[in-house]
Amino acid sequence: MQVPLLDLRRQYKQIRDECLEVTEAIYESQQFILGAYVEALESSINNYCGSDFAVGVSSGTDALLISLMAAGVTAGDRVITTPYTFFSTAGCIRRLGAVPVFADIDPDTYNLDFRAVETVLGRMAAEDKQRLKAILPVHLYGQCAEMDPLLEIAKALNLIVIEDAAQAIGAEYKGKRAGTMGNFGCFSFFPSKNLGAFGDGGIVTTNSLDFYERLKMLRVHGGHPKYYHQLIGGNFRLDALQAAIVNIKLRYLEHWTASRQENAQKYKQLFKIAGLEGALGLPAAMQDRHIYNQFVIRVPEKRDALRDWLTEAGVGNEIYYPVPLHLQACFEDLGYRPGDMPEAEAAAGQTLALPIFPELADAELEYVVDRIHAFFS
Numbered sequence: 001m002q003v004p005l006l007d008l009r010r011q012y013k014q015i016r017d018e019c020l021e022v023t024e025a026i027y028e029s030q031q032f033i034l035g036a037y038v039e040a041l042e043s044s045i046n047n048y049c050g051s052d053f054a055v056g057v058s059s060g061t062d063a064l065l066i067s068l069m070a071a072g073v074t075a076g077d078r079v080i081t082t083p084y085t086f087f088s089t090a091g092c093i094r095r096l097g098a099v100p101v102f103a104d105i106d107p108d109t110y111n112l113d114f115r116a117v118e119t120v121l122g123r124m125a126a127e128d129k130q131r132l133k134a135i136l137p138v139h140l141y142g143q144c145a146e147m148d149p150l151l152e153i154a155k156a157l158n159l160i161v162i163e164d165a166a167q168a169i170g171a172e173y174k175g176k177r178a179g180t181m182g183n184f185g186c187f188s189f190f191p192s193k194n195l196g197a198f199g200d201g202g203i204v205t206t207n208s209l210d211f212y213e214r215l216k217m218l219r220v221h222g223g224h225p226k227y228y229h230q231l232i233g234g235n236f237r238l239d240a241l242q243a244a245i246v247n248i249k250l251r252y253l254e255h256w257t258a259s260r261q262e263n264a265q266k267y268k269q270l271f272k273i274a275g276l277e278g279a280l281g282l283p284a285a286m287q288d289r290h291i292y293n294q295f296v297i298r299v300p301e302k303r304d305a306l307r308d309w310l311t312e313a314g315v316g317n318e319i320y321y322p323v324p325l326h327l328q329a330c331f332e333d334l335g336y337r338p339g340d341m342p343e344a345e346a347a348a349g350q351t352l353a354l355p356i357f358p359e360l361a362d363a364e365l366e367y368v369v370d371r372i373h374a375f376f377s
């Protein structure tokens with residue numbers, strides 16, 4: 001049996017007619033950039049997330065970059081973030097000449113640990129602390145970071161909070177949806193996310209009218225009115241085609257999320273029956289609503305051998321992420337060393353993502369667990 005990590009063709013079958021219809025309408029209109037479809041998506045994302053404003057942008061990476069720019073983060077500023085995330089979280093900070101200040105993760109959720117943030121703050125030199133501008137937690141794998149203590153720290157130090165919710169659309173923390181607790185929420189419509197476009201796209205949510213206006217300006221090179229530039233922005237625009245597709249998919253998202261959650265429950269049950277709970281760490285759903293962008297198990301021993309075994313058996317899998325960001329070659333100048341972030345480093349050596357997409361059949365889930373069982377016996 002072949003079980004792919006993700007098979008978007010199964011999803012496309014459900015929405016094919018609607019997609020073709022809207023695509024054709026856009027071709028006929030020849031109106032491709034921003035416009036009514038993007039505005040419609042911005043408004044439906046506000047409804048879905050419970051945010052006041054939304055600005056469609058060119059990718060999740062650009063959502064982070066434009067938020068940092070709107071927050072006024074510039075060269076030499078410090079931004080606290082997690083070392084265990086997709087590269088662009090810290091890449092965007094560095095692209096502005098600012099300095100990512102890494103704090104370790106919680107080993108149960110893999111999210112930024114507020115206790116580690118407190119430790120880092122306690123050790124920070126006074127002049128560095130003065131340049132602290134923002135904190136950038138990531139809601140990894142579809143589960144919110146523990147936000148209340150992070151928001152308190154931000155309030156006490158007057159920091160902007162930018163949530164990287166690229167993997168967490170619809171996830172909740174104490175009744176609030178990902179991306180609405182800080183000053184900015186950054187989402188990605190990369191095809192493999194829970195709500196994916198047919199190409200690149202993203203969106204930023206905010207509850208501040210000031211930030212909303214800044215984001216809209218920065219999206220079009222900082223021009224307002226057109227050709228009069230108050231700020232230096234970029235081309236961060238979203239296509240009408242991508243917005244229209246995402247808006248169609250948004251109507252199915254609750255249903256797809258429920259299927260992912262059911263798959264996660266089935267996995268947990270199957271691993272229990274197979275007696276594998278001791279050998280593996282299963283994902284801990286600590287916050288209100290985990291949306292399982294990934295189902296990530298922890299394999300304390302022989303992770304790479306299990307990975308090869310599964311690949312051999314036709315089971316799609318991936319390591320998110322093999323190298324924590326503080327040890328990336330491009331950040332060598334920041335001066336981090338192996339051992340600085342022990343939890344992130346352990347996670348990088350032990351985690352493995354398994355197929356969890358909504359259309360996965362029971363027989364496929366059973367096959368995945370059966371092959372893992374065979375590996376351990």
Ligand SMILES: *Cc1c(COP(=O)(O)O)cnc(C)c1O
Binds near residue numbers: 085167189200201
């Ligand atoms: C996918 C992702 C991004 C980047 O989104 P793109 O749309 O691919 O640019 C940023 N952060 C996290 C945590 C992601 O998973």
